[in-house]
Amino acid sequence: MFSMLLAGAELCIKLLAGCYCKLLMWCDLKAMKKIRQVYWLLLLQVFIGVAGARADEWAGAPGIAAQAWILMDADSGAVLTEGNADRPVEPASLVKIMTSYLLGQALKSGALLAADKVHVGTEAWAAGNPVLQGSSLMFLKRGDQVSVAELNKGMVVASGNDACIALANYLAGSQDGFVTLMNETAQVLGLSNTTFKTVHGLAAAGQVSSARDMAVLSRALIHDLPEEYALFKERAFTFNGVHQYNRNRLLWSTSLEVDGLKTGNSQEGGFSLVASAVSGNRRLIAVVMGADSDHARFQETEKLLKWGLRAFETAMPIKAHEAFIEKRAWFGAARTVRLNAGERPAITVPYGKADAVKISAILNEPYLRAPLRKGQVVGVVNFQLDALTIAQKPLVVMETVEQAGWFSRLWDAVLLKLQQWLGVCVACAV
Template identity: 45%
Template sequence: MLKIRQKLFQLGVSALFISSTVYADDTIEFNKGIPKLQAKSYVLMDYNSGQVLASLNPDQRHYPASLTKMMTSYVIGSALKQGYISNDDKVVVSENAWGAKFPGSSKMFLNLNQKVSVADLNRGIIIASGNDACVAMAEHISGTQKEFINVMNQYVKKFGLKNTHFATVHGLDDPNQYSSAYDMAIIGSRIIRDLPEEYKIYSEKEFTFNKIKQNNRNGLLWDKSMNVDGMKTGHTDEAGYNLVASANNANTRLISVVMGVPTYKGRETESKKLLKWGFANFETFKPLQAGKSIAEQSVYYGDKNKVHLGSFTDSYITIPKGKQSQLKARYELEGKVLKAPLVKGQVVGKVIYQLAGKDIASANLQVMEDVMESNILGQAWDWGVLTVKGLFN
């Protein structure tokens, strides 16, 4: 029964994948006046719009260290959401997951053959950054670490990450394991969006197990100058100090990633600089509301003459503060005209946002209702109309 569950879970990877309908355009200059950071690479991303507000070497490959545990956490959270495992499941700690196997590195301090709940192990991964807990959960879900890593890399592919590959479940350095600041921002955003119950754990400041209390290593959770509610730290000698952090302010949520910072406290200092700069200089709003029609367009060869166009998902856009009144929008169809049949939700074009004369973002334009083909007479009439129009184009 366990093997059946494991196979089904691996096949179910695609079930939670949702593609974004908002696309940022790199033609606008967002990162003027950005503070200088001591990091080998960094990214500041708006969570809702996906717009990268500032970056340095965003696609450069680095050892992710314990940032790896974010993908481990995603796999666990997905398994919980899909019902393949439950928080009350008891996991028996194997020889591989025994805390003694990880001397000198972060761990939950698991004892050999100890029975531990999934809920505790999950917190041991996210809060205490336990390498031992990662192995225990990998074996519980997939049977072996190798099979669990395969699932992690399936998600890498589904998320479209170009500079990430996992070779461990915990993040200890491996020559075949790497990620980038941009890819880590995407993984962070997917946890927040897809797995809100999983993300809540990232805000917890401490975790006690086996009478050992460990604080969350993300020191920004204690910073009262901004509302940081996640995410994850990482460090090895090769990786340096890494931190993915997320904070929200009014209607804006930002995700920062710093990699290769030289000091422990520096990763917090540099992340804070990025987040504060982002909140001070940008704002995010929702110009396109899910389910709301924005235009009515003629349609040919159909049982209707007009069709409503809009979007079935909210779209967000991030712009410099004070520029909202200057924002313009237009929509463009993929073809010259719309022709039946059309299916509700079908993408037929794009809404394009423009600022200072430059296209800065776009969103999919969708048909809001079905349009069936008309009868022969109706189609003949529309053919004639289009033929006449073609003479004047």
């Protein structure tokens, strides 16, 4: 099977290369640059498709009984296995992950404080809002003055729909305003198969998400807002004498170290679960959507997490704050510039294969020309295993390099022209 995939990939690459060469014959310089970018993007997609198939073949991914699922390495972002991961499914209470993300960002920025008192209106009172009756509640009462911190716990731990409404009204002025923020944030995060209609996840026409989008959102929450994410591992919450347990039963697992995230279920969307587990310095995120029963969602999610932790490992052959290579910075105030693989250089490899990974870098342009800005992407870093590209990361400038003075730039122009004519590194001897 894999040899057939490789043959298909080779044919795709040859076709792309042929088209690429013919297009360059007919285009000006600007068009050439654009075509080069598109070519490398298409080539990357071919590599990623083959790499994903090889990973599953190496490790024997389990079958999952659900409408959709995905398993992601939280550090590298690598997808270890998936099924119908982009299928739109009603997310139910998984919506609260986005509500939590927005609240966490507001707390982080100082836009609101954990100690702020929120007035509970009729909308957040189950007796006054028929939509809330029979659903998960924190059991707020109209006229209560409740802190943001308590409402946050009520939303995350007790899955309180009333807490979501109270927080949304306080933060955005209305539920509609908060939903607008949710959808704008979804676009920023690249959640291409997600549309939010409510702040809590109760059934609403057109409200959908996908397993991939939920994994991406959860990864952002874990990475960007560790203090907010810490609430998801709390097993119980008490408010006004009502004691409730977290619905994520994997938090009590004796075979996995699970510390989040969220359950959801509805008539149309079935039973869903987003869960994250850690082992040493590794973290995986599993999403199962549309299982047939409450038991099945936990069983299938546990199956994914155990398989991923056993079959793969997270490696960091390039350190986040160390240079991978140095290149000449033409026309720059500094002679060279340090480059690495960005802030998230981790990759995922089959267990025991980390030492066999080979690394190479490809520049977008033959020469780096100042000014160069810190964080600027100037190429790609390829990670290969058994001659197969298993991951690619951006090749990133580590520090800003300003342009040199006019005389130095003139001298570099002469050296560069000589190097292009002679085909040797003239600058290396200067």
